[in-house]
Amino acid sequence: xxxxxxxxxxxxxxxxxxxxxxxxxxxxxxxxxxxxxxxxxxxxxxxxxxxxxxxxxxxxxxxxxxxxxxxxxxxxxxxxxxxxxxxxxxxxxxxxxxxxxxxxxxxxxxxxxxxxxxxxxxxxxxxxxxxxxxxxxxxxxxxxxxxxxxxxxxxxxxxxxxxxxxxxxxxxxxxxxxxxxxxxxxxxxxxxxxxxxxxxxxxxxxxxxxxxxxxxxxxxxxxxxxxxxxxxxxxxxxxxxxxxxxxxxxxxxxxxxxxxxxxxxxxxxxxxxxxxxxxxxxxxxxxxxxxxxxxxxxxxxxxxxxxxxxxxxxxxxxxxxxxxxxxxxxxxxxxxxxxxxxxxxxxxxx
Amino acid sequence: xxxxxxxxxxxxxxxxxxxxxxxxxxxxxxxxxxxxxxxxxxxxxxxxxxxxxxxxxxxxxxxxxxxxxxxxxxxxxxxxxxxxxxxxxxxxxxxxxxxxxxxxxxxxxxxxxxxxxxxxxxxxxxxxxxxxxxxxxxxxxxxxxxxxxxxxxxxxxxxxxxxxxxxxxxxxxxxxxxxxxxxxxxxxxxxxxxxxxxxxxxxxxxxxxxxxxxxxxxxxxxxxxxxxxxxxxxxxxxxxxxxxxxxxxxxxxxxxxxxxxxxxxxxxxxxxxxxxxxxxxxxxxxxxxxxxxxxxxxxxxxxxxxxxxxxxxxxxxxxxxxxxxxxxxxxxxxxxxxx
Numbered sequence: 001x002x003x004x005x006x007x008x009x010x011x012x013x014x015x016x017x018x019x020x021x022x023x024x025x026x027x028x029x030x031x032x033x034x035x036x037x038x039x040x041x042x043x044x045x046x047x048x049x050x051x052x053x054x055x056x057x058x059x060x061x062x063x064x065x066x067x068x069x070x071x072x073x074x075x076x077x078x079x080x081x082x083x084x085x086x087x088x089x090x091x092x093x094x095x096x097x098x099x100x101x102x103x104x105x106x107x108x109x110x111x112x113x114x115x116x117x118x119x120x121x122x123x124x125x126x127x128x129x130x131x132x133x134x135x136x137x138x139x140x141x142x143x144x145x146x147x148x149x150x151x152x153x154x155x156x157x158x159x160x161x162x163x164x165x166x167x168x169x170x171x172x173x174x175x176x177x178x179x180x181x182x183x184x185x186x187x188x189x190x191x192x193x194x195x196x197x198x199x200x201x202x203x204x205x206x207x208x209x210x211x212x213x214x215x216x217x218x219x220x221x222x223x224x225x226x227x228x229x230x231x232x233x234x235x236x237x238x239x240x241x242x243x244x245x246x247x248x249x250x251x252x253x254x255x256x257x258x259x260x261x262x263x264x265x266x267x268x269x270x271x272x273x274x275x276x277x278x279x280x281x282x283x284x285x286x287x288x289x290x291x292x293x294x295x296x297x298x299x300x301x302x303x304x305x306x307x308x309x310x311x312x313x314x315x316x317x318x319x320x321x322x323x324x325x326x327x328x329x330x331x332x333x334x335x336x337x338x339x340x341x342x343x344x345x346x347x348x349x350x
Numbered sequence: 351x352x353x354x355x356x357x358x359x360x361x362x363x364x365x366x367x368x369x370x371x372x373x374x375x376x377x378x379x380x381x382x383x384x385x386x387x388x389x390x391x392x393x394x395x396x397x398x399x400x401x402x403x404x405x406x407x408x409x410x411x412x413x414x415x416x417x418x419x420x421x422x423x424x425x426x427x428x429x430x431x432x433x434x435x436x437x438x439x440x441x442x443x444x445x446x447x448x449x450x451x452x453x454x455x456x457x458x459x460x461x462x463x464x465x466x467x468x469x470x471x472x473x474x475x476x477x478x479x480x481x482x483x484x485x486x487x488x489x490x491x492x493x494x495x496x497x498x499x500x501x502x503x504x505x506x507x508x509x510x511x512x513x514x515x516x517x518x519x520x521x522x523x524x525x526x527x528x529x530x531x532x533x534x535x536x537x538x539x540x541x542x543x544x545x546x547x548x549x550x551x552x553x554x555x556x557x558x559x560x561x562x563x564x565x566x567x568x569x570x571x572x573x574x575x576x577x578x579x580x581x582x583x584x585x586x587x588x589x590x591x592x593x594x595x596x597x598x599x600x601x602x603x604x605x606x607x608x609x610x611x612x613x614x615x616x617x618x619x620x621x622x623x624x625x626x627x628x629x630x631x632x633x634x635x636x637x638x639x640x641x642x643x644x645x646x647x648x649x650x651x652x653x654x655x656x657x658x659x660x661x662x663x664x665x666x667x668x669x670x671x672x673x674x675x676x677x678x679x680x681x682x683x684x685x686x687x688x689x
Contacts, residue, residue: 046612066646070612073642205569205611207642316610322571322600323610 022295025288029302033083036309040079043313045320046070077211078203082312082326083305084211084218085203085271088263090304091225093278094285094296098232099256100163106278107143107264110170113273114177115146116265120198121181124191133209135198136269140214143265149173151257160250161257162239201274201327203312214266221263222301228256229294236293274327276334277304283341393526396477396484396508396519403503406528407472411453411465411498413485415441415664416474416506416520422539422665423524423531426450428468431486431498433457440626440662458491462498473504474523476516480579480604512588513581513663520664543666546673547589553677554590559685563594563617564658566606566625567637567644572614573606575623575660580605582663582672583623591680594619614643618688621679622649623658652687 042053048067056068057076063069089107096105107113119142123129129138153169154161185192231252234242239249264278285299308326311333315324392402412420414432418441421427431454436442451468454460475485483489484504487496498504507519525531554560564575564583576599577583583593594617596607609616624633634655637644645651656679659672 044612045610066615066643069642069646074612202570205641316612321598321610321613321616322608323612325570 033306036306037079040309040313041075044316045323077208081211082203082309085267086305086308087301088218088267089278090281090300092260092264094282094300095256097282098236098293100166111146111150111173112143112264114174115142116268118177118181121184121191139269140265143268144261147261198272200325201272202325214270217262217266224259229297232293276330280338393505395505401503401505409470410472411470412474414439419520419664423529425524425527425529429453431460460495460498470502473502476506477508511584539667543670546670550673550677551589553680557685561592561619562621562623563619564623572609615646619649620685620688621683622655624655625660626657629657649687
């Protein structure tokens with residue numbers, strides 16, 4: 001009992017002590033995100049002057065000069081999508097790492113990417129559909145189905161979906177889905193080519209219809225996710241402690257997973273599997289905030305889109321008039337960043 | 351599939367470029383050349399190497415277009431490998447392939463076991479100078495497919511500066527394999543081709559201001575063909591058509607310049623030569639609705655797009671047919687669309 005209260009005290013006083021700095025920190029990040037968003041609209045593989053961008057934004061004439069079309073129909077939706085998807089991946093990663101107490105947890109580990117890919121392949125081979133606008137919904141359904149399966153499998157048994165069982169079930173379901181998917185694409189070159197395009201995470205070629213399609217899910221999920229801070233703080237101490245603090249562990253975990261399914265499912269559906277953001281950014285947030293998830297979640301929500309948009313802008317600028325997919329840029333940048341975080345030794349303090 | 355073909359084509363462009371090359375397949379029974387199968391034989395490959403054999407090869411495996419070229423001279427391969435189903439392959443779809451074993455219908459995938467059973471003594475596939483490989487054995491194909499080259503010597507004509515040179519090269523190869531290249535049918539094809547060239551030249555001469563660009567739109571990018579590595583485009587340039595040379599082709603894959611969709615309007619031709627592998631009568635309009643900047647290419651907006659026989663032509667007859675279509679498009683084009 002004394003241990004519980006001690007731990008409880010530590011987190012809450014830690015939070016109070018830091019709040020004076022962390023609150024303004026969030027405001028700084030918000031400004032930084034706005035700035036990066038502005039960069040993402042003004043910079044790109046096509047050179048468009050700031051005055052032309054402003055002209056487009058003010059006059060809203062997407063049928064006008066091509067600089068307006070590019071700004072309004074390509075860069076603005078791309079930037080908004082990048083912000084929403086980045087925020088979703090960051091928060092989903094933070095929730096998963098907290099709930100499963102697994103520092104390497106991200107949406108991929110729990111079968112979301114493989115589920116989405118399996119459904120996209122199913123759509124291509126069995127239903128014969130084509131086009132990114134259609135894949136979105138299959139990928140979404142696949143991500144949710146995979147996560148539901150993982151959760152159901154992990155929930156078998158007396159003690160419910162423990163972190164270890166979740167990780168094992170995630171690995172097993174992923175292995176099963178991947179083997180089915182590769183079995184199909186090995187024999188079907190169309191599916192392989194379509195999937196290859198989808199499988200490199202990218203913000204390119206996604207315009208307003210995809211943004212408006214997934215935005216409601218992402219906004220809803222993001223709003224819901226912010227309520228989980230206190231509950232995850234409890235879970236992060238271990239189930240017994242959480243139960244001792246009066247939490248309904250099973251219900252909290254199920255609710256957290258539902259939110260993650262919506263967030264990561266919609267994000268993966270819109271852009272394909274995007275690596276590293278969901279894994280690295282929560283660590284970065286934890287490094288700044290300490291162990292309090294009431295701060296980690298909003299920090300992840302702002303840091304992740306900053307990272308994602310910066311990577312996307314970089315990929316657009318360095319290769320002009322061509323572009324690099326953001327998934328490729330993140331892969332190149334993410335690995336050294338992750339090593340740096342590991343070297344700081346904060347990784348285990350989930 | 352059709353809609354996505356351009357992406358595919360581009361992702362698989364290396365592939366597509368490979369498609370024209372004939373990897374060795376075992377096809378057919380080699381009865382055509384059997385009569386002449388005697389004496390030492392040699393042929394200078396597109397790579398510059400001289401390939402020699404003790405006797406004239408009779409059991410030939412050829413890549414799609416190369417097989418079509420050999421068939422046009424009466425040389426029947428024992429096997430063919432194509433980059434797409436033989437029912438849709440532009441080189442093979444109208445040919446009678448009875449008695450010829452199909453060893454592959456997908457880029458980069460050849461059934462080498464089946465090929466070995468045909469006991470080939472020659473593999474025929476184009477030589478791609480940019481990739482330094484024969485069709486079917488380029489970078490990116492299934493590793494197992496490359497074992498085709500172990501079954502028999504591989505020869506091919508270089509995909510160099512002209513389809514005419516390519517067609518002549520296969521005429522030489524067919525002749526060395528014992529074909530009678532002076533048959534009336536062959537002479538008639540050449541004649542038809544020469545006439546097609548003349549009418550094409552006349553059409554381009556009457557439109558001196560007309561510029562064209564060979565393009566292949568895909569989901570993520572727009573690809574602009576570099577005529578330097580597309581022999582049929584070089585031929586069209588020779589005959590007076592102003593095909594735009596893109597300013598900065600991809601150094602790693604010089605067949606194309608890659609443009610992000612933001613830069614789709616970089617070139618403003620009067621007429622678009624639209625990648626024939628993904629062209630449909632509605633393709634241009636579809637890209638207009640899918641990509642906000644496709645119609646910023648004025649020719650696209652005006653609907654001025656014609657199918658471009660990209661990287662597959664091998665015979666006088668096919669080139670004549672395609673040239674006639676291009677002549678019609680040139681005649682119908684408005685040279686003031688793009689400026």
